[in-house]
Amino acid sequence: MSTESNKAEPNEADSNSGLLGTLLALFDIRNVIGALLSIYGVILLLMGLFGDPEVEKTGGPNANLWAGIVLLVIGAIFIAWGVLKPVVPDAPHPGDKE
Amino acid sequence: MHTGILAADTLIQANAVDYLLIAIYFAFVLGIGFLASRGMSSSVDFFLSGRSLPAWVTGLAFISANLGAVEIMGMSATGAQLGLPTVHYFWIGAVPAMLFLGVVMMPFYYGSKVRSVPEFMKRRFGTGAHLVNAISFAVAQLLIAGINLYLLGSIVHALLGWPLWVALIVAALIVLSYITLGGLKAAIYNEVLQFFVIVAALLPLTILGLYNVGGWDGLASKIEAASAANPDTVASAAGQLNSWPGTALTGFSSDILSVVGIVFGLGFVLSFGYWTTNFVEVQRAMAADSISAARKTPIIGAFPKMFVPFITILPGMIAAVLVTELADFKASGGEAQIAGGAGGNVNYNDSLLLLMRDLLPNGLLGLALAGLLAAFMAGMAANVSAFNTVVSFDLIQEYIIKDRPDEFYVRLGRWATVSATAIAIFTAALASNFSNIMDYLQTLFGFFNAPLFATFILGMFWKRMTATAGWAGLVSGTLAAVLVGVLSDGTLGGLSVGVLPLSGQGASFVAAGAAFVVDIIVSVIVSLVTKPKPEGSLKGLVYSETPKEDLVDAEDAGRPWYARPVPLAGVALVMVIILNVIF
Numbered sequence: 104m105s106t107e108s109n110k111a112e113p114n115e116a117d118s119n120s121g122l123l124g125t126l127l128a129l130f131d132i133r134n135v136i137g138a139l140l141s142i143y144g145v146i147l148l149l150m151g152l153f154g155d156p157e158v159e160k161t162g163g164p165n166a167n168l169w170a171g172i173v174l175l176v177i178g179a180i181f182i183a184w185g186v187l188k189p190v191v192p193d194a195p196h197p198g199d200k201e
Numbered sequence: 202m203h204t205g206i207l208a209a210d211t212l213i214q215a216n217a218v219d220y221l222l223i224a225i226y227f228a229f230v231l232g233i234g235f236l237a238s239r240g241m242s243s244s245v246d247f248f249l250s251g252r253s254l255p256a257w258v259t260g261l262a263f264i265s266a267n268l269g270a271v272e273i274m275g276m277s278a279t280g281a282q283l284g285l286p287t288v289h290y291f292w293i294g295a296v297p298a299m300l301f302l303g304v305v306m307m308p309f310y311y312g313s314k315v316r317s318v319p320e321f322m323k324r325r326f327g328t329g330a331h332l333v334n335a336i337s338f339a340v341a342q343l344l345i346a347g348i349n350l351y352l353l354g355s356i357v358h359a360l361l362g363w364p365l366w367v368a369l370i371v372a373a374l375i376v377l378s379y380i381t382l383g384g385l386k387a388a389i390y391n392e393v394l395q396f397f398v399i400v401a402a403l404l405p406l407t408i409l410g411l412y413n414v415g416g417w418d419g420l421a422s423k424i425e426a427a428s429a430a431n432p433d434t435v436a437s438a439a440g441q442l443n444s445w446p447g448t449a450l451t452g453f454s455s456d457i458l459s460v461v462g463i464v465f466g467l468g469f470v471l472s473f474g475y476w477t478t479n480f481v482e483v484q485r486a487m488a489a490d491s492i493s494a495a496r497k498t499p500i501i502g503a504f505p506k507m508f509v510p511f512i513t514i515l516p517g518m519i520a521a522v523l524v525t526e527l528a529d530f531k532a533s534g535g536e537a538q539i540a541g542g543a544g545g546n547v548n549y550n551d552s553l554l555l556l557m558r559d560l561l562p563n564g565l566l567g568l569a570l571a572g573l574l575a576a577f578m579a580g581m582a583a584n585v586s587a588f589n590t591v592v593s594f595d596l597i598q599e600y601i602i603k604d605r606p607d608e609f610y611v612r613l614g615r616w617a618t619v620s621a622t623a624i625a626i627f628t629a630a631l632a633s634n635f636s637n638i639m640d641y642l643q644t645l646f647g648f649f650n651a652p653l654f655a656t657f658i659l660g661m662f663w664k665r666m667t668a669t670a671g672w673a674g675l676v677s678g679t680l681a682a683v684l685v686g687v688l689s690d691g692t693l694g695g696l697s698v699g700v701l702p703l704s705g706q707g708a709s710f711v712a713a714g715a716a717f718v719v720d721i722i723v724s725v726i727v728s729l730v731t732k733p734k735p736e737g738s739l740k741g742l743v744y745s746e747t748p749k750e751d752l753v754d755a756e757d758a759g760r761p762w763y764a765r766p767v768p769l770a771g772v773a774l775v776m777v778i779i780l781n782v783i784f
Contacts (some may be wrong), residue, residue, distance in 0.1 A: 119720060121259070122211075132390050132393055132394070134257055135229065135233065135390065135394060136393065136394055136397050138229075138397070139225070139226070139229050139394060139396060139397075140401065142225055143222060143225070143401065143568060146218065146221065146564065147564050147565065147568070150218060150562075150563070150564035151564070152564075154218070154563070154564060155562070155563075156562060157562035160559065160560055160561065160562055161409055161412075161413075161560060161561075161562060162409070162412055162413040162560075163412070164409070164412065166405060166409055166561065166562055166565050167562055167564040167565055169405075169566055170405045170568070174401060177397075
């Protein structure tokens with residue numbers, strides 16, 4: 104049924120070294136999502152702590168601060184998922200582990 | 202208030218932090234394209250992503266590929282204008298069809314190992330139907346790419362204050378470079394990422410909007426007040442605050458006809474035609490790692506899809522009462538010429554941008570703009586790449602220039618991408634003439650998709666249906682839809698003569714219904730007088746000719762219920778019925 108999935112994970116990490124190899128090894132969509140959301144979280148958190156909260160626009164709450172915290176938590180969950188259940192190359196059914 | 206470098210006279214006042222957030226998003230997008238292109242080894246990798254992705258990834262990509270201009274701007278615009286009945290595009294017009302695709306149709310697509318939806322058409326019906334399908338699909342993609350480009354350009358215009366035509370050309374060049382970087386895997390990864398960025402952009406906007414309007418009760422009372430103040434021009438408050446019967450949406454005066462129009466026209470014909478035969482969508486499921494994951498792709502996608510209205514339609518409704526310009530525009534029945542819109546004067550398509558301007562502090566504003574840019578860019582990229590796949594492989598390789606080496610078609614695909622982008626700039630100009638993008642899109646879907654669904658479903662379950670019936674049904678169905686469009690009142694702008702008293706979405710539903718009925722009738726009559734295909738050639742393509750074990754995943758039996766397609770679809774169906782009852 105899924106014989107194709109064996110050839111679908113090319114051994115690209117073997118043929119690359121240095122920074123590119125490291126990046127390819129980390130190139131799991133969960134890490135990518137986690138990294139982007141965490142970076143956004145940090146920036147918004149800093150804006151919330153040190154920037155103008157612009158309460159005349161938001162109507163009261165410090166929106167940057169709250170959004171930053173939530174983004175950091177969700178980003179951390181994705182990174183933790185990627186670390187705790189890494190993709191095993193050449194696994195027969197990479198899709199069955201969710 | 203901040204006074205940004207460029208922000209003096211633009212609609213949106215973005216500062217350096219906002220631009221930083223947008224720049225980070227672009228860096229991620231280009232990084233994904235670069236890394237995905239390094240890990241690519243064959244053309245299967247390029248077109249079907251090696252059939253290697255887990256179901257949650259393809260499931261999110263499945264809805265994300267559609268979470269472009271149509272959903273975000275179109276749905277918030279319709280929400281601002283008509284209110285809650287807009288949810289029918291999700292709960293009636295998408296979820297049931299997605300579940301049907303996963304449960305019934307996906308085994309045929311995945312099991313027959315075709316590379317594209319038109320290729321399935323070719324194997325089932327031969328050359329005529331294949332040509333009609335491939336050409337009409339390619340044309341539709343160009344038109345929709347133009348709409349995405351127009352909205353992308355209007356955001357750049359709002360952000361930087363460039364003239365719209367300059368913004369259009371620059372946005373087109375950005376998308377062009379984005380497409381040429383990676384194959385389907387890069388596209389799918391970007392779509393999954395985009396999904397999270399869009400939710401991160403729209404959810405805070407919605408929550409802040411609700412907070413400022415005084416919760417759902419506050420929104421309801423403000424809508425009632427606005428409607429009572431201008432009863433002649435604004436849809437009734439009851440009509441805006443309840444999803445059924447949705448007469449404001451269909452334009453029908455009768456409640457019963459309106460419900461029939463929504464259930465049959467939108468729910469059955471339009472949405473099944475779109476979701477089950479659109480190659481842009483089906484391609485995502487084909488990239489899954491097993492037949493079970495392929496079936497689960499649209500079913501998993503159905504769960505977030507149900508909740509997308511809360512971050513698109515709801516902020517649109519809030520914008521129509523909170524944003525002064527938009528409230529005035531709505532009170533005038535959409536006639537007032539108020540300066541300050543993204544593309545010129547204010548209209549419903551500006552709902553989200555204006556709400557962002559009014560509510561979001563710098564920081565969140567940048568995140569919100571990144572989300573919008575992401576959505577329209579990915580939407581246009583999906584249209585253009587689907588276009589070049591179909592043009593290069595389904596049309597040119599199949600019929601015009603055969604048997605050249607692989608590199609020839611890759612080069613050809615690049616030129617198809619360039620010309621598609623150029624044409625999209627012109628369709629973008631066309632799209633800017635319609636005040637509400639949804640009308641325009643529904644009209645197009647009605648023309649191209651409604652007859653397709655009729656032909657597919659008849660062809661999958663009736664082995665007697667012949668090759669001639671395949672293309673004859675498609676052509677007559679499309680013509681029937683165009684005819685209804687021309688006869689109706691304003692559906693096709695200046696082309697409509699107004700003989701039928703139908704306008705707006707109602708006309709689209711009727712056009713789709715006409716296309717479906719005409720297609721079925723013509724297909725049946727033509728099949729009965731032409732020669733059927735030989736029995737053996739239909740295995741894997743027609744239900745009665747395919748062994749049952751080819752249509753299911755043998756390993757599914759041992760899995761828990763939540764990992765199997767059919768029970769999962771049942772849960773989704775129950776949830777969507779509950780949502781319909783509540784609202």
